[in-house]
Amino acid sequence: MSPLKLKLHWQILIALGLAILVGLAVGREAGLFGVTFYAIFDFVGKLFLNALKMLIVPLILSSIIVGVSGLGSGNLGRLGGKTIGYYAMTSLFAILVGLILVNLIQPGVVDGDPKEVFGFSADVQSLEAKIGDKDGGDVVEVFLRMIPTNVVAAAAAGQMLGLIFFGLLYGFFITRLPENLAKTQSSFFEGVFEIMMRITDLIMRFAPIGVFALVAKTVASTGLDAFVPLALFFLTVVLALGTHFLVVLPLLLYFIGGVSPIRHYSAMGSALLTAFSTASSSATLPVTMECVEKNAGVSNRVTSFVLPLGATVNMDGSALYECVAAMFIAQAYGLDLTFGTQFLVVSLALLTSIGVAGIPAASLVAIAIILGAVGLPLEGIGLILAVDRILDMMRTTVNVFSDSCGAVIIARSEGETHVLQSPKLAGSAPGLSRT
Ligand code: ASP
Numbered sequence: 001m002s003p004l005k006l007k008l009h010w011q012i013l014i015a016l017g018l019a020i021l022v023g024l025a026v027g028r029e030a031g032l033f034g035v036t037f038y039a040i041f042d043f044v045g046k047l048f049l050n051a052l053k054m055l056i057v058p059l060i061l062s063s064i065i066v067g068v069s070g071l072g073s074g075n076l077g078r079l080g081g082k083t084i085g086y087y088a089m090t091s092l093f094a095i096l097v098g099l100i101l102v103n104l105i106q107p108g109v110v111d112g113d114p115k116e117v118f119g120f121s122a123d124v125q126s127l128e129a130k131i132g133d134k135d136g137g138d139v140v141e142v143f144l145r146m147i148p149t150n151v152v153a154a155a156a157a158g159q160m161l162g163l164i165f166f167g168l169l170y171g172f173f174i175t176r177l178p179e180n181l182a183k184t185q186s187s188f189f190e191g192v193f194e195i196m197m198r199i200t201d202l203i204m205r206f207a208p209i210g211v212f213a214l215v216a217k218t219v220a221s222t223g224l225d226a227f228v229p230l231a232l233f234f235l236t237v238v239l240a241l242g243t244h245f246l247v248v249l250p251l252l253l254y255f256i257g258g259v260s261p262i263r264h265y266s267a268m269g270s271a272l273l274t275a276f277s278t279a280s281s282s283a284t285l286p287v288t289m290e291c292v293e294k295n296a297g298v299s300n301r302v303t304s305f306v307l308p309l310g311a312t313v314n315m316d317g318s319a320l321y322e323c324v325a326a327m328f329i330a331q332a333y334g335l336d337l338t339f340g341t342q343f344l345v346v347s348l349a350l351l352t353s354i355g356v357a358g359i360p361a362a363s364l365v366a367i368a369i370i371l372g373a374v375g376l377p378l379e380g381i382g383l384i385l386a387v388d389r390i391l392d393m394m395r396t397t398v399n400v401f402s403d404s405c406g407a408v409i410i411a412r413s414e415g416e417t418h419v420l421q422s423p424k425l426a427g428s429a430p431g432l433s434r435t
Contacts, residue, residue, distance in 0.1 A: 007269075008204065008207065008208075008269075008270050009269030009270045009273055011207075011208040012207050012208050012211050012269075012270060012273040012274070012277075013269075013273060014208070015207075015208040015209070015211045015212040015215075016211055016212070016215050016273065016276070016277065018212060019211065019212045019213075019214075019215035019216040019219065020215065020216075020219050022037075022212075022216050022219075023041075023215065023216040023217070023218065023219025023220040024219055024220075024223070026038070026216075026220055027220055027223065028220055028221055037216075037220065038217060038220050038221065040213075041212075041213040041214070041216045041217035041220065042213075042217050043213075044209065044210065044212075044213035045210060045213035045214035045217050047210070048203070048206060048207070048209070048210025048211075048213065048214065049210070049214065049278055049280070049283060051203045051206075051210075052200075052203060052274075052278065052280075052283040052284070052286065052287075053280075053282070053283050055196050055199060055200060055203075055285075055286050056158075056160075056282050056283065056285060056286075057155045057163065058192055058196055059193070059196040059285060059286055059289075059308070060160060060163055060164065060167065060282075060285070060308045060311075060312075061155075061163060061166075061167050061189075061192075062189045062190075062192035062193040062196060063193050063196075063289065063303075063304040063305075063307070063308050064164055064167030064168060064171060064304070064305070064308050064309070065167050065170050065171040065174065065186075065189045066171070066186065066189050066190050066193050066300075066304050067171065067301065067303075067304035067305030067306075067308075068167070068168055068170075068171025068172055068174075068175075068305065069171040069172070069174035069175055069182070069185070069186050069189075070186070070300075070301055070304075071301065071305065072175060076172065079302070079305055079306075079410065079414070080305075082410050082413060083305070083306050083309060083310075083406065083410060086314075086406045086409060086410065087309075087310065087313055087314040087354075087406065088350075090248070090249070090252070090314070090316050090402050090405075090406070091314065091315065091316050091319045091350055091353055091354075091402075092350060093244065093248050093316075094240075094244045094248070094316035094317065094319050094320040094398070094402075095319050095320055095323045095346050095349050095350060096346075097240050097243050097244050097248065097320060098237075098240040098319075098320035098321070098323045098324040098327075099323055099324075099327070099342065099345075099346060101236050101239055101240045101243075101324070102236055102240075102323070102324045102327040102328060102331075103327070105232060105235070105236045105239075106331060107232035107233040107235070107236045107328050107331070108233070108327070108328040108329065108330070108331025108332035108333075109331050109332075110332065143161075143355060145159050145161060145162055146161045146162060146165050147162065147165060148162030148163075148165070148166065151163065151166045154166075158282075158357055158359065159357070160282065160311075160312040160357060160358070161312060161313075161355065164308065164309060164312060164313075167308075174186055193304065196286060197286065197289070197290060199286075200286035200287060200289075200290055201290070203286075204270065204274075204287060204290075207270070207273075207274060207287075210277070211273065211274070211277040214277045214278060215277050218389055218390065218393070222386070222387075222389060222390060230383075230384070230386060230387050233324075233325075233328050233384065233387070234387050234390075234391070236324055236328070237320075237321060237324050237325075237391050237394070237395075238391075238394065240320055240324060241317055241320060241321075241394050241395060241398050244316060244317070244320060244398055244402075245317075245397070245398050245401060249261075249316075249401060249402060249405050250264075252405060252409060253405050253408060253409065256409050256412075256413075257405070257408050257409040257412045257419075258412055259408060259412065259419060259420040259421075260420060263296075263420045264296060264404070264405070264408060264420055266295075267291055267292075267295035267296040267420065268288075268291050268292070268295070268296070268400075268401060268404050269291075270287055270290075270291055271284055271287045271288040271290075271291040271292075271400055271404065272397050272400060272401060274287045275288075275393075275396045275397045275399070275400040275401075276393045276394070276396065276397045277393065278360075278396070279360040279361075279389065279392040279393045279396045280358055280359050280360055280396060281310075281311045281312075281315065281358030281396055281399045281400050281403070282311050282312070282357065282358035282359060283358075283359075284311070284358075284396070284400050285307065285308060285311040285358075288307055288311070288400050288403060288404055289303050289304070289307050289308075291404065292307060292404050292407045292408070296404070296407075296408055296419055296420050297416075297418055297419050297420060297421070298407050298408060298411040298416065298419050299411060299416055302407055302410055302411040302414060302416070303407050306403070306406055306407045306410055307403055307404075307407055310402070310403030310406055310407070311358050311399075311400075311403060312357065312358055313354050314354075314399070314402055314403050314406065315353040315354075315356070315358070315395075315399045315402075316353075316398055316399060316402040317394065317395030317396060317397070317398030317399045317402070318353045318356065318362070318363045318366070318395050318396075318399060319349045319350055319352075319353035320349075320395065320398070321363055321391060321395045322348075322349040322352060322353060322363050322366050322367050322370060323345055323346060323349040325363070325367050325384050326345050326348075326349070326367055326370040326371060326374070326376075327342070327345060328383075328384070329367075329371060329376060329380035329381070329383060329384070330345075330374065330376060332380070332383060333376055333377075333380060335374070335375075335376060341374055344373060344374060345370055345374060348366075348369065348370045348373055349366070349370065352365075352366035352369055352370065353366065358396075358399070360389075360392055360396075361388065361389075361392060363388075363392070363395070364381060364388065367381055367384075368381060408420060
């Protein structure tokens with residue numbers, strides 16, 4: 001079998017493995033003719049990421065509109081209720097897994113000055129300038145943006161909650177139009193959606209190259225040294241994310257969805273690897289939709305409603321991470337972690353994970369909000385910066401996987417009996433598996 005005949009997710013996986021080796025070998029400085037490899041990886045990775053991001057606004061808008069207008073008002077309430085219920089439940093499970101492990105392992109409890117033990121990794125001042133002063137009141141700010149004053153500006157600024165809200169209204173009122181107008185509107189947005197999916201197909205042909213560049217760049221700049229002092233924190237997050245990804249979500253898939261988790265992992269291969277390398281659920285959305293619809297066999301009616309919402313609203317991995325990171329920093333600063341404080345951290349982690357965008361490092365802003373609310377200095381974030389990117393890649397993978405599990409479970413509850421039933425279906429998307 002020639003490499004080009006390999007299924008796409010294998011190609012991406014190989015690219016990922018190679019990227020780790022190459023990234024470690026070349027580091028930040030090595031180059032050819034005065035150009036560092038790092039700069040080349042950066043350039044190629046950005047091109048790939050830009051291409052995916054280019055699709056986000058038209059994709060979210062068209063799929064929400066198509067999803068809602070196709071549902072009709074009675075179904076909208078039911079599907080909406082199930083979706084929100086699933087998202088809230090899994091995010092809470094994730095946070096609790098994180099909370100239990102961070103209390104058991106206590107990665108932040110050390111002898112001596114935490115700043116010296118863990119080492120500040122990046123320059124905290126620039127971080128502070130970027131994040132500003134945050135406190136609990138900023139949670140309100142995040143949700144205020146849900147109703148944008150200018151929908152075009154919201155789209156341009158990447159404020160997806162606002163765009164989703166507008167899309168929900170737009171789709172709903174299509175169903176209230178006279179038939180001739182409703183038809184024109186729906187078929188227009190169906191066309192936009194279809195075009196976005198086809199462009200996704202095209203972009204994904206370049207995924208192995210894009211993933212290689214993104215991961216090689218991260219490894220080249222992070223190296224392995226950064227992990228040593230933070231090993232216990234890193235391990236706590238990885239264990240917690242792993243438990244949610246490999247135990248909690250598969251159990252839900254099996255017992256509530258009645259489907260084989262293994263088949264679902266295999267159906268989602270390309271999306272999970274894209275999430276890992278881009279660290280952005282929004283950028284991964286086109287691929288997630290393609291995998292869930294074509295590989296897992298979920299109807300467009302469910303995917304086009306559940307997934308765009310999920311990419312913005314449902315972030316299990318991020319919620320878990322925010323909780324563990326805030327608790328870790330609190331432990332490092334020797335804060336007394338009463339039940340009240342822990343409850344506040346859990347509630348804020350849940351709320352902010354809904355509000356933050358599906359872009360790289362978005363959780364840092366949420367953690368800043370949580371730290372402000374429990375009265376810890378913002379510079380605490382400096383402790384975790386060195387390992388944030390790699391953990392971002394992992395939590396984004398969990399975010400995307402949870403969205404996809406939601407789509408499957410909801411589809412099954414809506415009577416879609418064929419979802420993930422045929423072993424041949426998984427991995428058979430025309431665009432995604434070029435066998
Ligand atoms: N990068 C994450 C995502 O896009 C958000 C975060 O936790 O920073 O899902």
